[in-house]
Amino acid sequence: xxxxxxxxxxxxxxxxxxxxxxxxxxxxxxxxxxxxxxxxxxxxxxxxxxxxxxxxxxxxxxxxxxxxxxxxxxxxxxxxxxxxxxxxxxxxxxxxxxxxxxxxxxxxxxxxxxxxxxxxxxxxxxxxxxxxxxxxxxxxxxxxxxxxxxxxxxxxxxxxxxxxxxxxxxxxxxxxxxxxxxxxxxxxxxxxxxxxxxxxxxxxxxxxxxxxxxxxxxxxxxxxxxxxxxxxxxxxxxxxxxxxxxxxxxxxxxxxxxxxxxxxxxxxxxxxxxxxxxxxxxxxxxxxxxxxxxxxxxxxxxxxxxxxxxxxxxxxxxx
Amino acid sequence: xxxxxxxxxxxxxxxxxxxxxxxxxxxxxxxxxxxxxxxxxxxxxxxxxxxxxxxxxxxxxxxxxxxxxxxxxxxxxxxxxxxxxxxxxxxxxxxxxxxxxxxxxxxxxxxxxxxxxxxxxxxxxxxxxxxxxxxxxxxxxxxxxxxxxxxxxxxxxxxxxxxxxxxxxxxxxxxxxxxxxxxxxxxxxxxxxxxxxxxxxxxxxxxxxxxxxxxxxxxxxxxxxxxxxxxxxxxxxxxxxxxxxxxxxxxxxxxxxxxxxxxxxxxxxxx
Numbered sequence: 001x002x003x004x005x006x007x008x009x010x011x012x013x014x015x016x017x018x019x020x021x022x023x024x025x026x027x028x029x030x031x032x033x034x035x036x037x038x039x040x041x042x043x044x045x046x047x048x049x050x051x052x053x054x055x056x057x058x059x060x061x062x063x064x065x066x067x068x069x070x071x072x073x074x075x076x077x078x079x080x081x082x083x084x085x086x087x088x089x090x091x092x093x094x095x096x097x098x099x100x101x102x103x104x105x106x107x108x109x110x111x112x113x114x115x116x117x118x119x120x121x122x123x124x125x126x127x128x129x130x131x132x133x134x135x136x137x138x139x140x141x142x143x144x145x146x147x148x149x150x151x152x153x154x155x156x157x158x159x160x161x162x163x164x165x166x167x168x169x170x171x172x173x174x175x176x177x178x179x180x181x182x183x184x185x186x187x188x189x190x191x192x193x194x195x196x197x198x199x200x201x202x203x204x205x206x207x208x209x210x211x212x213x214x215x216x217x218x219x220x221x222x223x224x225x226x227x228x229x230x231x232x233x234x235x236x237x238x239x240x241x242x243x244x245x246x247x248x249x250x251x252x253x254x255x256x257x258x259x260x261x262x263x264x265x266x267x268x269x270x271x272x273x274x275x276x277x278x279x280x281x282x283x284x285x286x287x288x289x290x291x292x293x294x295x296x297x298x299x300x301x302x303x304x305x306x307x308x309x310x311x312x313x314x315x316x317x318x319x
Numbered sequence: 320x321x322x323x324x325x326x327x328x329x330x331x332x333x334x335x336x337x338x339x340x341x342x343x344x345x346x347x348x349x350x351x352x353x354x355x356x357x358x359x360x361x362x363x364x365x366x367x368x369x370x371x372x373x374x375x376x377x378x379x380x381x382x383x384x385x386x387x388x389x390x391x392x393x394x395x396x397x398x399x400x401x402x403x404x405x406x407x408x409x410x411x412x413x414x415x416x417x418x419x420x421x422x423x424x425x426x427x428x429x430x431x432x433x434x435x436x437x438x439x440x441x442x443x444x445x446x447x448x449x450x451x452x453x454x455x456x457x458x459x460x461x462x463x464x465x466x467x468x469x470x471x472x473x474x475x476x477x478x479x480x481x482x483x484x485x486x487x488x489x490x491x492x493x494x495x496x497x498x499x500x501x502x503x504x505x506x507x508x509x510x511x512x513x514x515x516x517x518x519x520x521x522x523x524x525x526x527x528x529x530x531x532x533x534x535x536x537x538x539x540x541x542x543x544x545x546x547x548x549x550x551x552x553x554x555x556x557x558x559x560x561x562x563x564x565x566x567x568x569x570x571x572x573x574x575x576x577x578x579x580x581x582x583x584x585x586x587x588x589x590x
Binding site: 004005009073075076082097100105110115157189190193211219225245248249266273277281284 | 330345402412574
């Protein structure tokens with residue numbers, strides 16, 4: 001049995017390596033033709049068969065950054081409220097509701113984004129852009145329906161439960177002695193959170209936010225529906241754009257008969273894969289460091305997304 | 320400050336309430352007898368048809384994905400807890416499984432497209448079973464990570480007692496460890512199934528979608544997320560209404576799975 005299970009584990013590693021090599025093989029054509037300008041050049045033109053994908057990478061980074069800016073503070077607030085302040089009886093139901101955000105499939109968020117969020121938010125975006133027209137990049141310009149902001153907002157909603165659940169997990173490991181010591185010294189509830197809870201939980205929360213980032217970078221269907229799919233670098237927050245994942249999903253069908261086009265899409269997939277891999281490795285490092293610093297709480301504590309730590313605690317999601 | 324944190328929590332819940340409200344508001348009207356009993360037909364005029372093939376397609380594809388990912392996922396978890404708990408190789412496997420959870424689902428779709436669809440493996444290009452494998456890759460790390468945690472909760476004293484009675488290792492696993500951990504394993508697997516059920520991107524490149532109902536996993540297949548995605552892009556309001564109905568159906572399925580998972584885990588004493 002030991003031999004069999006070891007072979008199984010090895011087989012999975014080998015399979016992943018095989019997939020990775022095949023993906024590199026398929027992207028080779030695009031990389032050999034466009035070289036580094038596939039990543040840094042800004043000219044994605046299907047009609048002329050030129051694939052310089054800077055606009056895609058920029059779109060991926062902008063939307064993910066918006067998602068972090070909106071999602072992480074709310075996720076941390078939720079985690080702090082649920083672990084430190086919330087009445088005990090409301091704790092479990094509220095936690096379940098936040099976790100359920102992760103159970104909604106991305107295509108449903110896309111549907112909701114297209115037919116509810118985009119039309120309802122457009123007036124507010126127009127007001128915002130004209131009122132704050134003096135702020136570069138945010139103001140000016142005329143907002144269009146699908147844009148970076150909408151995509152970032154939906155991504156924020158999608159990463160919120162992950163970041164919140166990991167933060168909750170980490171905050172729960174703060175030793176009560178630390179908190180009691182702060183309170184005994186006369187700290188208010190808030191000062192106790194700031195002085196005892198947050199410093200202790202910071203590496204874990206950082207890791208959680210980075211896992212959320214990894215999720216946002218790779219999200220496809222919700223983004224392709226609301227980002228506008230224009231292969232240009234948008235000049236402000238409310239302009240249309242494109243993302244690495246979106247371009248693959250959107251142009252996949254038409255690319256099937258043009259080898260260089262499909263190779264460019266595989267290359268976009270490779271860039272995306274490597275990007276998320278790096279973000280995830282850094283995130284794991286942060287979470288693991290947070291754990292080790294505090295003497296380690298075993299595999300069950302915070303080395304992994306909460307669904308793994310407490311299958312019952314997190315719904316439909318394992319980051 | 321307390322107020323601020325409360326406001327943050329309430330803001331976090333707004334999207335969930337809004338999504339559920341709109342799903343019920345726009346989706347309930349689409350549900351009718353023919354919604355569940357007829358297939359989408361792709362006609363540009365008249366009745367667009369229902370979602371029967373999508374619902375059955377989702378059940379078939381996810382069913383096969385579950386059959387693949389759950390045994391393998393639990394097998395890897397067993398290796399990690401029973402044999403490789405502190406070994407260097409075990410830690411490496413654990414690390415790669417962690418990394419797998421962060422791979423975007425669309426990349427799994429590309430993997431399968433390149434290695435199975437392009438080469439027409441099995442005689443056809445796009446096929447339901449290829450979608451199942453893509454979903455299985457996505458579900459595998461979820462199953463493994465949750466199973467590992469549950470298996471670690473099985474007290475070592477139970478293992479030692481069985482070993483002391485002279486049971487071989489494999490028998491300890493089959494007769495003591497697995498039965499003790501069953502409720503937790505079921506919970507983790509159900510959550511993985513719920514996750515796989517809602518994925519669109521991996522299916523886009525592997526099963527590709529279809530209109531008609533098919534029982535053959537070696538043919539192109541429809542699935543709920545695929546149909547929702549395609550319907551959103553349609554200019555017809557009837558079709559968009561069908562998308563809301565299908566979305567309501569999909570969310571209901573996912574939430575029911577979540578609910579069952581919770582009930583199972585509540586019944587277990589251990590977790």
